[in-house]
Amino acid sequence: MWACQSTSVATAALWPTWQKRWGYESRHHFLGRSGAGRGRSDGRNEIMPRWRAFEPYFWSLVKKSSTGCWLWRGGTFGNGYGRVHFRGRRRPAHRVAWQLAHGRITPKLLCCHRCDNKLCVRPTHLFLGSQKDNMQDWTQKGFNRLVNDRTLWRTGDHHWTCQPAARLWRQKQSHKLRAQLRSGLRIVLRGANGRLLGTRMI
Numbered sequence: 001m002w003a004c005q006s007t008s009v010a011t012a013a014l015w016p017t018w019q020k021r022w023g024y025e026s027r028h029h030f031l032g033r034s035g036a037g038r039g040r041s042d043g044r045n046e047i048m049p050r051w052r053a054f055e056p057y058f059w060s061l062v063k064k065s066s067t068g069c070w071l072w073r074g075g076t077f078g079n080g081y082g083r084v085h086f087r088g089r090r091r092p093a094h095r096v097a098w099q100l101a102h103g104r105i106t107p108k109l110l111c112c113h114r115c116d117n118k119l120c121v122r123p124t125h126l127f128l129g130s131q132k133d134n135m136q137d138w139t140q141k142g143f144n145r146l147v148n149d150r151t152l153w154r155t156g157d158h159h160w161t162c163q164p165a166a167r168l169w170r171q172k173q174s175h176k177l178r179a180q181l182r183s184g185l186r187i188v189l190r191g192a193n194g195r196l197l198g199t200r201m202i
């Protein structure tokens with residue numbers, strides 16, 4: 001197994017103390033040996049800082065739009081957020097953008113958008129919040145539902161009922177239902193105290 005040689009890097013003392021372990025997010029993850037076509041050609045392993053190349057690469061994938069949002073033009077996750085390979089993992093691009101601007105994010109914290117644009121990676125449009133903050137943010141932004149974890153799961157942006165085709169289908173169903181009620185083909189069933197039990201064709 002190749003042992004990491006980066007302990008001899010002169011700037012080691014400058015690194016923040018949180019980068020102690022050799023696992024993910026330690027400085028060893030930023031350092032790689034020179035590969036084919038870069039670094040020395042004499043076969044000696046050279047420590048090569050990868051982080052210098054990353055930021056220009058990252059921002060080269062960003063397009064500044066006229067609305068003020070900086071849109072991610074690279075790959076995306078299935079949920080619509082930008083995706084970028086960073087520190088050995090595929091990570092949400094807006095989260096990486098925040099980290100490039102401000103430093104590490106505590107894993108429990110979410111990186112949220114002020115502009116509600118999933119592809120936006122402009123650091124000034126991003127803020128950190130807990131899951132609770134994020135849900136309160138949702139309710140303030142007009143998602144006027146009783147919000148809890150389960151609601152979030154059932155009604156989130158990616159739930160099938162929130163997809164345009166499914167939404168149209170539901171609207172069509174409800175229009176049909178109302179038409180049937182209006183025409184008397186369908187009646188409303190009510191239980192004791194007028195409790196709504198449902199509807200039924202007659």
Ligand SMILES: [Zn+2]
Pocket residue numbers: 068069070115117120121122125
């Ligand atoms: Zn934005």
